[in-house]
Amino acid sequence: MNLYQGVPDKGKNTFGEALEILGNTVIRDTIMLLTEKDSLSGRLNVGYTVIYPQCSTRGHEHPPLEEVYFVTSGRGIMEVGGERFEIESGDVVYVPSGFHRAENPFPVPLSYFWITIKKD
Numbered sequence: 097m098n099l100y101q102g103v104p105d106k107g108k109n110t111f112g113e114a115l116e117i118l119g120n121t122v123i124r125d126t127i128m129l130l131t132e133k134d135s136l137s138g139r140l141n142v143g144y145t146v147i148y149p150q151c152s153t154r155g156h157e158h159p160p161l162e163e164v165y166f167v168t169s170g171r172g173i174m175e176v177g178g179e180r181f182e183i184e185s186g187d188v189v190y191v192p193s194g195f196h197r198a199e200n201p202f203p204v205p206l207s208y209f210w211i212t213i214k215k216d
Contacts, residue, residue, distance in 0.1 A: 155197030
């Protein structure tokens with residue numbers, strides 16, 4: 097058995113129960129580590145995001161920004177500009193300006209650092 101093929105418990109006091117109660121799978125936590133006002137150039141943002149099992153980000157775009165993701169743990173699916181591909185711990189993903197979204201269909205959290213920079 098592989099961890100990513102496992103099936104989480106169902107029932108009372110489980111994350112699955114919380115998802116059912118919320119009725120929403122766009123669940124993630126982000127910790128801002130550096131904002132534009134903290135950088136000399138005024139162009140950088142750095143954060144750390146955790147996407148919980150069976151959850152995703154809402155998906156978004158920020159035209160004046162480029163972004164880089166560095167996956168620190170877990171596995172997931174990334175969508176960048178209409179292309180979908182699997183990501184896992186150790187991967188670096190470049191996101192040019194445009195729509196992008198991360199999903200975690202696996203039973204363990206997906207976490208990554210991300211950096212955005214405003215284009216000239």
